[in-house]
Amino acid sequence: MKRSLKPLALAASVLFTNSAFSDETKNTQQANVGVTIGLTGTNLEISTPLNNYVSVRGEININGKVDRKLTLENNRYDITFNPDTKSLFVDIHPFSGAFYLTGGLISQNINFELTGNTSTSVFNFNGTSYAYANVAAFMGKAGFSHSTAPYLGLGWSNRNKVSSGVAFSFEAGLIDVGTGSVDLAVECGSGLSSSQCSALQSDVAAEMSKVNSDLDRKLFYPVVKLGISYRF
Helix, strand or coil, rough: HHHHHHHHHHHHHHHHHHHHHHHHHHHCCCCEEEEEEEECCEEEEEEEEEECEEEEEEEEEEECEEEEEEEEECCCEEEEEEEEEEEEEEEEECCCCCCCEEEEEEEEEEEEEECCCCCCCEECCEHHHHHHHHEEEEEEEEEECCCEEEEEEEEEEECCCEEEEEEEEEEEEEEEECCEEEEEEEEEEECCCCHHHHHHHHHHHHHHHHHHHHHHHCEEEEEEEEEEECCC
């Protein structure tokens, strides 16, 4: 009788082992879908754990437009910030816990649109002051050289630890965006003569060259974001 129980015990052991393995496999294949909000705007996020230590994650920007005001070289600007990004990351959980290190690539078109603020009385270009009334329009764009940028960061998340339901995350890191550049343009007011208009445009070109010289170095764009997701 004792002999006949051995195959049954062995079968039960295999059954429960396979069942546990299946549950673990199913658990690691479950995906989290969520939203992150931070310095790269609002992003839709999808992540899938491969095991207890590694997960892959993708993000796409869904709303990044932010309006700000800035004073630069004594000129006031209205700035519209548009972080257009698509990202792919690999998250490493070295202790099989909530803390993780992350790295990946970001396809980015982070740009800033600048418009001369209408509340100012004068603009200053290349050390020369021009009355606001003599400047019909002053605008510009700023961006970065790396269209595909490497990213490194670290964070905390319980995405991989919940079997289902809501999870939270926090992440901080740096995007290697390359060098920066600014393109400035000005339209002369009707009160300027043709020679005065040429002088204004020359001063704006000199101002742009000065700013671009300052930006011709390796730059990093900071990332700080909070996230909420749901695991199916």
